[in-house]
Every structure is written in structure tokens, then in C-alpha cells.
Amino acid sequence: MAVTDKNILTRLYIVAACLFLFAVAVMVKLVSIQWVDGEKYRNLAEERTTKMFTIAPNRGNLYSDDGSLLATSVSRYTIRFDAVTVDDTDFKEQVVPLADALSGLLGKSSSHYQQLLRKAKQNKNRYVLIARNLDYSEYMEVKEFPLFRMGPYQGGLIIEQKTVREHPLGKIAERSVGYERVDENGYYTRVGLEGAFGEYLRGTEGKRLKQKIAKGQWKPIGQDNIVEPKDGYDVVSTIDINIQDIAHHALLKQLEHYKAEHGSVIVMETKTGEIKAISNLGRTAEGKYYERLNYAIGESHEPGSTFKLMNLVAALEDKVIDTSSVVDTEKGIWRIYRHRVRDSKHGGYGKISMAKAFEVSSNTAFAKTIHNGYKHAPEKYVNRLMSMNLHQELGLPIKGEGIPVLRYPGDKGWSGLSLAQMAYGYEVAMTPLQVLTFYNAIANDGEMIKPRLIKEVREWDRTVYQFDKEIIDASICSKETAAKVKGLMKNVVEKKHGTGHGLYSPNFSMAGKTGTAQKNYASKDPDKLRYISTFAGYFPAENPKYSCIVVIHEPDKSVGYYGADVSGPVFKSVAQKIYANSPLIDEVDMPRKIDEKVDSNFQKYYAEAQKKYNQVPNVKGMSGMDAISILENLGLQVEVKGNGKVKKQSISHGTDISKVDKIVLELS
Numbered sequence: 001m002a003v004t005d006k007n008i009l010t011r012l013y014i015v016a017a018c019l020f021l022f023a024v025a026v027m028v029k030l031v032s033i034q035w036v037d038g039e040k041y042r043n044l045a046e047e048r049t050t051k052m053f054t055i056a057p058n059r060g061n062l063y064s065d066d067g068s069l070l071a072t073s074v075s076r077y078t079i080r081f082d083a084v085t086v087d088d089t090d091f092k093e094q095v096v097p098l099a100d101a102l103s104g105l106l107g108k109s110s111s112h113y114q115q116l117l118r119k120a121k122q123n124k125n126r127y128v129l130i131a132r133n134l135d136y137s138e139y140m141e142v143k144e145f146p147l148f149r150m151g152p153y154q155g156g157l158i159i160e161q162k163t164v165r166e167h168p169l170g171k172i173a174e175r176s177v178g179y180e181r182v183d184e185n186g187y188y189t190r191v192g193l194e195g196a197f198g199e200y201l202r203g204t205e206g207k208r209l210k211q212k213i214a215k216g217q218w219k220p221i222g223q224d225n226i227v228e229p230k231d232g233y234d235v236v237s238t239i240d241i242n243i244q245d246i247a248h249h250a251l252l253k254q255l256e257h258y259k260a261e262h263g264s265v266i267v268m269e270t271k272t273g274e275i276k277a278i279s280n281l282g283r284t285a286e287g288k289y290y291e292r293l294n295y296a297i298g299e300s301h302e303p304g305s306t307f308k309l310m311n312l313v314a315a316l317e318d319k320v321i322d323t324s325s326v327v328d329t330e331k332g333i334w335r336i337y338r339h340r341v342r343d344s345k346h347g348g349y350g351k352i353s354m355a356k357a358f359e360v361s362s363n364t365a366f367a368k369t370i371h372n373g374y375k376h377a378p379e380k381y382v383n384r385l386m387s388m389n390l391h392q393e394l395g396l397p398i399k400g401e402g403i404p405v406l407r408y409p410g411d412k413g414w415s416g417l418s419l420a421q422m423a424y425g426y427e428v429a430m431t432p433l434q435v436l437t438f439y440n441a442i443a444n445d446g447e448m449i450k451p452r453l454i455k456e457v458r459e460w461d462r463t464v465y466q467f468d469k470e471i472i473d474a475s476i477c478s479k480e481t482a483a484k485v486k487g488l489m490k491n492v493v494e495k496k497h498g499t500g501h502g503l504y505s506p507n508f509s510m511a512g513k514t515g516t517a518q519k520n521y522a523s524k525d526p527d528k529l530r531y532i533s534t535f536a537g538y539f540p541a542e543n544p545k546y547s548c549i550v551v552i553h554e555p556d557k558s559v560g561y562y563g564a565d566v567s568g569p570v571f572k573s574v575a576q577k578i579y580a581n582s583p584l585i586d587e588v589d590m591p592r593k594i595d596e597k598v599d600s601n602f603q604k605y606y607a608e609a610q611k612k613y614n615q616v617p618n619v620k621g622m623s624g625m626d627a628i629s630i631l632e633n634l635g636l637q638v639e640v641k642g643n644g645k646v647k648k649q650s651i652s653h654g655t656d657i658s659k660v661d662k663i664v665l666e667l668s
Contacts, residue, residue: 050211051218055225057203058163060232062177062193064241065274065455070177071194073163073231077139079130080158082219083120090147090154091121097146105141106131126213127158158219165194172248173239175291176278178398192294193237193453196397200457200465203232233464236455238274242581243267243574247277250573251550255281255289258555258566261530264296265551265570266436267578270544272469273440273449277574295551300402300429304517305361305563306536307425309485310438311370312358314384316481320373323355323484327365334364336420341367344516344562358488359498361514363424370423378409378419388476394434394451405429425517432534436549439512439536441473442489443544446482448473489513490541499564500535503572508579511544512537512571514563519554530554533566539575548574616660618653619646627665636660642667 062071099113120128148157178192206229210218247265262282282292332348357365374381391406441448450470457465489511492498499514515534538547550567619627650664
């Protein structure tokens with residue numbers, strides 16, 4: 001018996017020891033959790049129940065130069081309901097008025113909202129959706145609805161805000177206005193003005209604390225943000241919406257007529273470099289056109305005959321030729337090695353001056369002149385082109401500028417044909433905006449200005465940054481050379497033999513150069529041969545205010561493909577409509593002869609008006625208007641009978657003004 005009791009006692013000791021060790025282990029673990037890993041687990045628990053969310057700020061507005069909106073951020077609101085936080089008594093009293101109010105605003109029946117709210121209350125739903133995409137006025141109205149006006153804790157109102165970007169002009173200039181997007185990894189995609197000036201527009205993010213509820217949903221805690229978002233600055237662009245609209249529709253009309261693949265138009269203010277319009281339209285598979293890519297800035301291609309202006313300026317500056325120099329066009333075909341340079345006119349132009357060669361756009365004349373003039377020193381030719389900045393990007397804030405191609409002797413691709421090819425716009429590449437920048441420099445007598453898309457950055461009515469004219473090169477050529485080629489570009493339009501004469505109008509003047517470049521010319525299949533049609537220039541010809549370039553790719557050859565026919569009419573339409581919309585101010589010299597009687601009356605009135613009266617003055621003999629002016633300035637009420645001069649006044653002069661309220665004047 002004693003042995004049995006001893007065994008039992010031993011077992012009890014063992015059990016007690018195990019329990020003691022277990023208790024010690026529990027205490028150690030509790031201490032470890034509390035003091036060693038406590039912070040870790042507290043943070044983990046908090047992360048699983050509450051989380052800080054970022055609040056996107058409102059992007060700043062993007063404006064045109066006259067203050068019209070190009071892009072703006074609009075707040076949209078989602079309304080949800082937390083049925084658990086609402087007192088049962090409050091819910092029963094106000095659910096019907098709330099449903100009626102929601103019905104009146106949102107359109108669905110009151111019974112629909114009563115059923116929705118009652119079901120949420122029954123199921124203890126803490127996040128039931130009431131409405132999406134409400135604007136600000138609707139959101140403010142909802143906040144004052146029955147029950148909801150009690151706020152988030154007593155009324156169950158949950159408000160979620162987001163911002164969306166809207167473009168009031170719709171599809172016009174959509175690609176130029178652009179966008180800025182960021183993915184889940186923080187990488188930005190920046191397009192157009194929105195992308196270029198995102199640092200000003202985007203603002204600073206705010207912070208909002210939310211609590212995790214059922215089904216992985218997050219409910220905002222409280223009504224206030226932890227950190228308020230700061231809205232972005234407003235950006236005022238150089239775009240003129242009227243000119244933009246003109247350019248867009250003129251380009252669209254021509255693209256549709258010629259069934260072209262895509263095209264672009266740029267209009268620049270000559271003296272400032274401000275881009276007033278930039279339109280880029282590409283064709284869909286269905287034959288419709290929309291702002292697909294920014295061809296004007298990003299697409300570098302062989303410019304064709306518009307590059308003849310650059311060649312003529314180079315040759316004039318290097319004294320290789322003068323505009324009066326005579327060149328034989330070789331019956332329209334000039335052979336160089338195994339290559340043939342052809343003119344568009346069958347049989348050529350005979351022996352002509354370089355001035356006329358430019359006006360008729362003779363390939364043979366330019367190829368012969370540049371090849372023969374520089375064949376012993378081709379680097380001199382390329383150096384001259386480089387001195388005019390034709391090898392450099394413009395350095396625009398908009399991403400994706402096309403890279404110009406200007407080969408140097410010895411570079412890969414340079415050959416004995418290069419000088420002749422470059423003479424009429426092949427083996428080189430430029431974007432439309434780069435070409436226009438050069439033409440704009442000629443319009444400015446040689447001053448090359450950097451194209452500009454932004455005027456200023458604003459915060460409300462305060463200017464934060466001001467952007468002014470930026471000069472790339474004060475003189476790309478002599479004023480003498482600029483004057484010569486400006487005259488020739490005017491002749492391109494005005495002279496009957498000029499390639500752009502079909503655009504001539506006696507009502508307004510234009511100057512420019514046509515260009516027709518072949519595309520896919522390396523292919524031996526004639527069906528694959530395509531064209532790029534261009535017209536670049538400025539207007540008015542005498543005192544240029546705007547420069548403009550129109551580039552249209554791959555027009556239907558059966559309809560037409562020459563630059564003068566395809567792109568030229570767009571240029572003319574833009575110029576004509578800008579002329580029509582620009583008021584002309586004529587100064588009219590007014591006769592300076594002074595009417596002595598009128599002057600005498602005025603001097604008498606002026607002398608009376610300067611006096612300080614304590615008594616009613618004598619206004620008899622004065623004109624009615626002068627008398628009224630003097631008396632009313634003394635604080636008297638004046639009643640007038642008749643017209644002309646004052647014949648009689650109801651209150652005698654000399655009467656104390658403080659005793660008079662009203663005076664009657666009889667005029668005759």
C-alpha cells in the first residue's frame with residue numbers, strides 16, 4: 001500500500017513539474033511577445049486591420065493661351081453605407097426619407113433604396129454601394145440627406161473620392177495634350193503636354209487611414225485625411241484653340257479626300273516660337289482618323305524638296321553659287337555614275353537660273369550644283385549644314401523627339417552619290433517641327449528660335465514660373481541670304497511657274513516651298529512606292545506672323561501625291577482662316593482743327609466745375625449736359641425740361657446748398 005502511495009506521489013510531482021515548466025515556457029513566450037517581438041506583432045496586427053492609403057491630388061489645369069481649358073481634373077465620388085454604425089431607432093425613423101431623397105437624385109424608385117438599405121441593416125453590411133461617379137454638387141447634396149447628415153459614425157455615410165482627367169476639346173489636340181500615367185511599379189508613361197509638364201501639374205499625394213472589414217474591403221476611418229493632398233499647379237500653354245480647331249479640321253478634310261495614312265500640321269508664331277497649333281491624325285483600320293501618335297515631333301523622315309531651302313542657303317553662304325547662276329537641267333535627266341536624277345517635268349527646264357530652279361523645284365539643277373560645288377570638299381558642305389543646327393535635336397520637354405539624320409563624309413552610308421541625293425532631300429532625315437524651325441528662322445531673317453509649348457506655370461492668380469523666348473542661334477545665315485531666299489519662297493506661290501502657284505490668292509500673301517518625297521523607293525515593286533507630301537512656309541510673306549508646315553504621308557496615288565496638291569491646300573486653308581479671324585486695325589487720322597466755340601464752352605464749363613460751391617451756382621446759358629454735371633456733383637437732384645441751353649433754373653443762384661434738395665432746369 002505504501003509503495004502504491006509513493007508511486008502516486010511521484011507521478012504527482014512529475015505532473016506538477018511539467019505544469020510548472022509549461023507555465024514558465026508560457027511566461028517566457030509572453031515576455032518575448034510583449035518585450036522582444038511585441039512591436040513586430042503589433043504592427044502586423046495593425047497592418048491587417050488598418051492601412052494608410054495614398055490620396056491622389058487634383059492635377060493642375062492645362063490651359064490654352066486665352067485661358068480656355070485643355071485638360072482639367074474633376075472629382076468623382078462613390079457613396080457607400082455602413083449599416084452597423086447606425087442606431088436602430090434612427091434607422092427606422094429616417095430610412096424612408098433617405099430612400100425618397102436618393103430616388104429623387106439618382107432616378108431609381110424609393111422602394112429600391114428602401115429594400116437596399118433594409119437588407120444592409122439586416123445583414124449587418126458595413127460597405128454597401130449606394131452610388132458611383134457623383135459630381136461635386138451631387139456629393140454635397142447627398143451629405144445633407146436624412147440620416148447621412150449625421151455623418152460616418154451615426155449616419156453610416158462612407159465617401160470615397162477619386163479624380164478623373166477630362167479634355168473639354170474632346171479629340172482635338174488629344175495627342176498633343178497627352179497624358180501621364182503611373183503603373184503599379186511606379187513607372188511613368190508621359191505623353192504630350194500632360195507628360196512634359198507633369199512635374200508642375202501632378203501635385204503632392206495625401207494620406208487617408210482605412211480599416212479592413214469583411215471580404216477584404218477597406219473602409220475610411222473618420223471624415224478627415226491624415227495628410228491633405230496638395231493640388232498641382234496650373235499650366236498655361238501656347239496653344240490657340242481657334243487656330244488648333246482650324247488646323248485640325250483642314251488636315252482631317254484633306255486626309256479623308258486623299259485617303260492618306262497619316263499627317264500633321266504645326267502652326268508657330270514667328271517672332272516668339274510659340275506653337276499655336278499642333279495636330280496629328282492617323283487612320284484606323286475602318287478608315288477613320290484620330291490623334292494616334294505625335295508625328296509632328298516624333299517622326300523623322302526624308303524631307304524631300306523642302307530640304308532644297310537648306311541647300312540653297314548653304315550654297316549662298318559658301319559662295320558656291322548665286323541666285324542668278326545658270327544651270328543646265330540636262331533635259332530633265334542628269335546622270336551621276338550609274339544613278340539618274342530626274343525632274344518632275346518631262347524634258348526638263350533647259351538652262352535656268354538657280355532662282356528659277358528653286359521656284360520650279362528642279363532636282364537636276366540642285367543635284368548638279370551641290371555635287372559639283374562640294375565634291376572636292378564634301379565636309380565643307382556638311383559643316384555648313386551643321387552650323388545651321390540641322391544635326392541637333394531641339395531639346396523639347398515633350399518626350400520622343402525624332403533624331404535628325406545628317407551623315408558626315410566617312411560615315412556608314414556615305415557614298416559618291418550622297419551630295420547629289422542630299423541636294424534634293426534624300427539621305428537626310430528631320431521631323432516636321434525641326435524643318436519648320438529652320439523655315440521659321442528664315443522668316444526671322446536668320447534668327448532661329450526654339451519652339452515653345454508653355455507660357456507660364458500658375459498657382460491661382462500667382463505666376464510661379466514664366467517661360468520666355470529662347471534663341472537657339474542668333475544668326476544661322478546672313479541677312480542678305482535670308483532676304484534672297486525669302487523672295488524666292490514668295491515667288492514659289494506668286495509666280496506662274498512656281499510649284500505652289502495653285503495656292504496663290506490676291507487677298508493675302510504666303511511664302512513657302514513644296515516637297516514630294518518618295519517612300520519605299522528601294523523596293524523594285526512599283527505598287528509599294530509611296531509618297532510624303534509637304535508644304536512648309538510662312539504668312540504674310542512681307543511681314544511674317546506665323547510659320548506653318550503640313551506633312552501628309554502616303555496619299556492615294558490615284559487621287560494625287562504632289563506636295564502642292566496634297567499639303568498645300570491645308571496650308572492655304574489655315575492661312576486664309578487665320579487671316580479672316582484676325583481683325584485688322586486701321587489708324588484713322590482725325591482732323592485736328594479746333595472749333596473755337598466748342599472750346600470756349602468747354603473752358604467755361606471746366607472753370608465752373610473746378611469751383612467749390614456753398615451756394616447754388618448760376619447755370620443760365622450753359623448747355624444742359626454741363627449744367628447737370630455741375631449740379632449733380634454738388635449733390636443736388638436735377639430735373640430737366642426741354643433740350644438745349646439752360647433758360648431758367650428753379651432755385652436762384654446764391655441760395656445755400658444745404659437748404660436745397662432738388663432743382664428744375666428749363667432748357668431751350
